[in-house]
Amino acid sequence: MAKRTHEERNRGFYDERAERMDPAERTAFQQKEALRTLQYAHARAPGYRRFLDEKGVDPASIRTIADFARIPVLKKNRMPEYHKADPPFGGFLAVPVESLKRIYVSPGPIHDPEGRQEDYWGLRKCLYNAGFRAGDLVMNTFSHHLTPGGIFLDEACGGIGCVMVPTGVGNTEIQVRTMAALKVNGYLGTASFLTALIGKMEELGYDPARDLTVEIAFVGGEILTASLRSGLQERGILVRQGYITADLGTLAYECPCENGMHLADDRYIEICDPLTGEPLPAGAIGEVVVTNFMSPCYPLVRYGTGDLSVVDPAPCPCGRTSPRLRGILGRADEVTKIRGMFVHPRQVNEAAARFPEQIERARVVVTREGDADVMTVELLLKGGVAATDALRTAVEGRIRETTKLRGTVLFVPEIPAGAKTIDDRRKWD
Numbered sequence: 432m433a434k435r436t437h438e439e440r441n442r443g444f445y446d447e448r449a450e451r452m453d454p455a456e457r458t459a460f461q462q463k464e465a466l467r468t469l470q471y472a473h474a475r476a477p478g479y480r481r482f483l484d485e486k487g488v489d490p491a492s493i494r495t496i497a498d499f500a501r502i503p504v505l506k507k508n509r510m511p512e513y514h515k516a517d518p519p520f521g522g523f524l525a526v527p528v529e530s531l532k533r534i535y536v537s538p539g540p541i542h543d544p545e546g547r548q549e550d551y552w553g554l555r556k557c558l559y560n561a562g563f564r565a566g567d568l569v570m571n572t573f574s575h576h577l578t579p580g581g582i583f584l585d586e587a588c589g590g591i592g593c594v595m596v597p598t599g600v601g602n603t604e605i606q607v608r609t610m611a612a613l614k615v616n617g618y619l620g621t622a623s624f625l626t627a628l629i630g631k632m633e634e635l636g637y638d639p640a641r642d643l644t645v646e647i648a649f650v651g652g653e654i655l656t657a658s659l660r661s662g663l664q665e666r667g668i669l670v671r672q673g674y675i676t677a678d679l680g681t682l683a684y685e686c687p688c689e690n691g692m693h694l695a696d697d698r699y700i701e702i703c704d705p706l707t708g709e710p711l712p713a714g715a716i717g718e719v720v721v722t723n724f725m726s727p728c729y730p731l732v733r734y735g736t737g738d739l740s741v742v743d744p745a746p747c748p749c750g751r752t753s754p755r756l757r758g759i760l761g762r763a764d765e766v767t768k769i770r771g772m773f774v775h776p777r778q779v780n781e782a783a784a785r786f787p788e789q790i791e792r793a794r795v796v797v798t799r800e801g802d803a804d805v806m807t808v809e810l811l812l813k814g815g816v817a818a819t820d821a822l823r824t825a826v827e828g829r830i831r832e833t834t835k836l837r838g839t840v841l842f843v844p845e846i847p848a849g850a851k852t853i854d855d856r857r858k859w860d
């Protein structure tokens with residue numbers, strides 16, 4: 432097997448015309464397709480028709496993309512109840528079940544349909560742009576059943592000409608021996624499992640400097656921390672990731688610049704206010720809301736993923752012209768709007784984590800005084816730590832940095848076990 436340099440893997444586009452399209456032209460195409468999909472879903476998917484009727488929306492009144500923004504967001508976290516009420520797909524399937532290629536069982540419990548089009552999930556561009564090439568020998572350590580990950584990636588890599596070695600989860604020793612015997616050069620799975628395989632390799636008497644042949648890894652299933660990534664990169668492995676869901680396929684993918692994830696060209700993706708569904712301007716944090724115009728079988732319209740992110744429209748040095756998502760920043764159902772800004776528990780925890788020696792726990796309490804929101808940051812200090820003004824000022828500064836909001840620190844003797852990180856006590860009646 433010829434080794435490929437990183438430069439060779441980083442070169443080229445999966446679909447240059449689509450990836451370098453003029454951004455205005457791309458947006459116009461996506462919006463046209465989104466409007467078409469609304470009419471299609473209303474005509475063909477009885478569950479979606481019911482949803483629009485309940486919300487009092489007549490699709491005939493939706494003619495422009497400004498109208499489109501008025502369509503209520505279909506929240507992913509409601510899908511289990513819709514599916515349960517009208518099994519197996521809640522009436523959101525637009526074709527007969529008999530015409531599907533696969534039905535995946537996802538945790539939830541929910542079922543996800545797959546149609547028969549080639550590259551149904553739009554995953555090939557994700558793997559190609561990550562650096563996989565035809566002829567790579569790719570070990571796939573994702574589970575091949577009960578969750579879709581293994582088969583999704585098997586189809587995608589196989590589709591661009593890779594040779595697949597489906598090894599699934601666990602059996603570390605067999606995996607290491609397989610990797611070495613076949614001189615596997617591509618890896619699919621979690622970054623931590625690949626790290627564990629390299630450790631096992633040494634344990635079994637292999638020399639990773641000689642026997643580790645993996646050049647490219649596509650990882651998922653966990654947060655890719657900077658240290659996990661750099662640990663693998665130091666072994667000469669390119670590590671790439673994407674934003675893929677079991678119901679929508681590829682939403683965004685990394686390019687060789689590794690500075691966020693390019694939005695897929697073949698989905699209409701909006702960043703919206705998680706409470707009202709109103710589209711937000713570029714740079715604002717909001718819920719990722721997707722219209723999948725590529726699926727004739729499961730045409731989801733303004734589907735709220737529940738994931739929070741931010742879009743960066745700045746041009747990317749790689750030459751792809753689509754905007755980039757700046758990672759997944761949390762869950763939309765956990766955000767609270769304080770003085771017009773969304774605050775996520777993760778931001779509060781991040782601020783507290785900067786004081787590991789002093790802070791045991793922190794929570795934000797939101798109250799209302801007159802017409803103003805008041806944010807109080809309650810701090811439970813570690814044993815023996817003094818509640819000083821210097822500490823108060825430092826934490827208030829850090830909270831302002833992570834949330835862009837001013838809060839007042841209050842040292843408290845106790846934070847009840849099981850208390851929410853953001854305790855919203857405002858009354859709106």
Ligand SMILES: [Zn+2]
Binds near residue numbers: 688748749751
């Ligand atoms: Zn790029």
